[in-house]
Every structure is written in C-alpha cells, then in structure tokens.
Amino acid sequence: MRPWLIRHLQVFFYSLGQLWRSPWGTLMSVAVIAISLVLPTALYLALEVVDDLSGQWHSGAEISLFLEPEVSDQAAINLAKKINQRPQVASVDYISATAALEEFRQKSGFGVALDLLDKNPLPGLLRVLPKDNQLSSIQAKAWLLEFSALPEVDQAEYDYAWVQRLQAMVQIGQRLGLIFSILLGGGVVLIIGNTIRLAIFSRRQEIEINKLIGATNGFIRRPFLYSGMQQGALGGLFALAMIYAALSLLAPAVVRLAGTYQSEFTLQIVGWIELLLLPLLGGALGWAGAWLAVGRHLREIEPG
C-alpha cells in the first residue's frame, strides 16, 4: 500500500477509536444527527407514496356520465354517438348496467349478496374521454353543466379535480420537505461543528505539542475531519435503521389497507442506492461541520 493511504487509514481508525472511547458522548451526538436526518427523509418517503398513488389516477382525466335507470341500451348508444361527434371528445365508452354489475361482481367478491337483489342497482355509464389530456377546470365545469342538463343523464362527474388538488398538496409538501431538509441539514452541520469544537479545546495541549514538533495544519486537521465525517455517517446509518424499523412496522398495515381497496400496493418505494445516500449525506454534512470548526479554532491554538 502507498504510504499516504496507510497514513489516512491510520487516522481513520485512530479517530474511530477516539469515538469508541467516549461512547456516551458519541451516541448522543450520533442520535441527534440520526433524528435530524430521519425527519426530512420520512417526509420525502411519505410524499413519494402519495405521489405514486396519485400517479395511478393520472389517466383519469375523464368525465363519467351516470345515466337514468330507464334509459335503454339503444338510447345510451345513440347518446354516446352524439357526444362523440363533438370536436373536443376523443372517445366515448358505454358500459351498460348489466356489464357494470358483472364487473362489480367479479372485483368486489360480493357475488352471493348481489344474487339476492331482485334488480340491478347500478346505472349505465358513459365514459367521455376528452382530446386534451387535462381539461382546464373552467372547461370541465362547463362540460359538466352541459352534460348534466341532458335528460338521459342522472349525474355527471369529473373526478380529476381532486387528483389535481392532491398533486398541488404534494408539491407544497415537497417544498416543505426541501425547507426542512435545509434547516435540519444545517442543524447537523452545527451539531457536529460544536462537537468538534469541544474536541479541539479538550485536546488543546496535544495540538500545541504537535505544532511544536513540526506538524502541518493538514496533519492536525485530519483526525478532526475524519471524526466529523464518521459521526455524520454513523448518524446516517442510525437514521437508515430507524427508517427500516418504521417501514417494517407500517408495511403490514399498509398492505391490509391496500387490500380493502383491491390494490396490490405495497411499501416498496426505497431502493438500496437511495438509502445508501443517507450515510453518505451524513458523512458529507459531518465533514462540513468539522471543517467549519477546525477552520475557526485551529488557528487560534498556537504554542506561546
């Protein structure tokens, strides 16, 4: 191995050893760092889930026209043709009351209960798909008014509005997450900076002696930088463990909830690479904090 590599490894293990020798102090600062990292990460993950879910409705930019029960299949098909002639409509699907019941019977598992009903409770449905992927809200409102005025139509619904609202909320959440991340990241830098500052002062004499026997500033700086980086990375690892613990507590409940919606949705949003970012990020923040403290205080300590 090259000498400089050996020297760096020596310092690396030396500062790890220093952390090990004061386990309580180390544990405290690492825990604080971990919590600071967990909060924005958890928020980010939650938003990821919501975004994922809302993405599944993204194609739902359609208008549903629920027909009056007495409208016949033929009348419904005629109406569909009429609506389809409008220039802004891409397509119109007709789902008859019978077909709707069949679909519901298959998907819901209420088959036996449905057999007990003496008549089909479901209405026929026209699904109107506009040419523009997303209708503006004004346009959507105009269409809804127009369609619900048709004699055959019982009720018209545009179910995209709440998706849009949800996405807007997710966006606000993402901004908030960014703000939290910056604040808490700054917090990590300051926490580590302070820990390193205390370490520098408690080893003042050692630093003086090192300077007297010809240590360069780089040599004196190195163990402190490594120490900051290690504390940050350890905090990141702790945060990782916390998030995994939280996910494994949540996952069964989420699967049960998703099950009631006939959804196969599970909590598998975070890849390993994404989570390895946490220790890396922690390490980088720790390094930055140590750099701040070292830059400020090492110069003050001169043999005199």
Add this chain to the structure above:
Amino acid sequence: MIRFSEVYKRYPGGGDALKNVGFRLATGEMAFLTGHSGAGKSTLLKLITAIERPTRGQVWIGQENISKIAHRKVPFLRRRIGIIFQDHKLLHDRTVFDNVALPLVVAGLRHQDIRRRVRAALDKVGLLRKERNYPLQLSGGEQQRVGIARAVVGKPPLLLADEPTGNLDPSLSLEIMDLFAEFNRVGVAVLIASHDLELIKQLGYRQLVLSEGELVAGGDSR
C-alpha cells in the same frame, strides 16, 4: 547553525524584550544561554522556533532567514530543531513509545522505520525498558529523558532546551547535561537556556549572557 543579526523584539504594549542581539552558534557547537528570569531567554528561543517573529533584524537557521518565514513553512523548520521543555510537554494518554514516535509520525515516516528509530532514541536515554509505560508512571528525571528522546528521534542538527533541569536535583541535572554533551559529541548543535550557573560553570561550555534584553557576554564581538 544559528545566526542573530541586530535582532530586536518588542511585544505590543511592552518594552523591548530583546535589544540589538547578535550572535552565532556554529554547526555542532554547544552553548548555554543564561540570565535572570525576564532577561529574554524564552523570547530568544521563541524566535528560533518561529513562535515569535523579530520586530527588527534577522534570524538565520542554517541557510534560511526565518525573520519573515511563511506560516506554511514553519512546520518544516521545526522538524529540523529538537526542542526540550522544562515541563516536558508529554502526552499523558500515550505511552512513552508513542510520545517519542510523535515527531516521526508527524513527518510521515514508515511504520518500520519509526519503530527502529524510536527504540534507538529510547536506548540512548536509557529508557528502552519503559517504552510501554505512561509518562505519569515515570519519575521527573525519566520524563525529561523521554522529552529528550522525542527531541532527538528525528535526528535534527539543532537541539534547543528551555530550562531542562529546572525541576531536577543536582545529580539528575548533571546526568541530563551529560546526555546533551553526548549528542553534541556526535555533531548536534545544542543551545540550552538555564540559570543553573553552578552547573554551567562546572561543564565549561560557551555562555551567552542576556541582561534586560541585551546580550552582555558571548555574542558577536563588534
């Protein structure tokens, strides 16, 4: 090895700590620096190790004028000088071996070389058997010898000692001085600040005498 030329040192808000000091210490020469406390001995040593800079005049170490030495060059100057302190300045949480090894670790030597040279230095001061002890387990005289081993382990051409026998009884002091004389015999220049006049007279090396910041004996004859 050392050359002072018309050196003045004034501390902010104080009088002149050194006034027009000029002297040379030849390569391989040994000399004592004496004078009352406050006469400027410590200031003179601090100028040599670039802890302080002269207000006026020039300080030369070897071929280098260090009166205005750049900060980043200071460590490399100090590696060429072995410094011994009255209070030893040892690290109490490290073994004797690790204390002596410090200058070599700082200089980035290889592990095997460090081992060999530290043991040689400890052998010279007679403490090889105590390499695994911690400084506080040793007597005052032994601690001072650890300090000397640390100063010589890097084989510097110049040793500086600031009151190295200040806390020791006369027979131990003589032992320590003999140790310096031994290093001097193999070509190391030695400058010892001390006010132990009895001992100095006994040894018979050249004396530089400082009084109120002025060199009153042993300096350049001008």
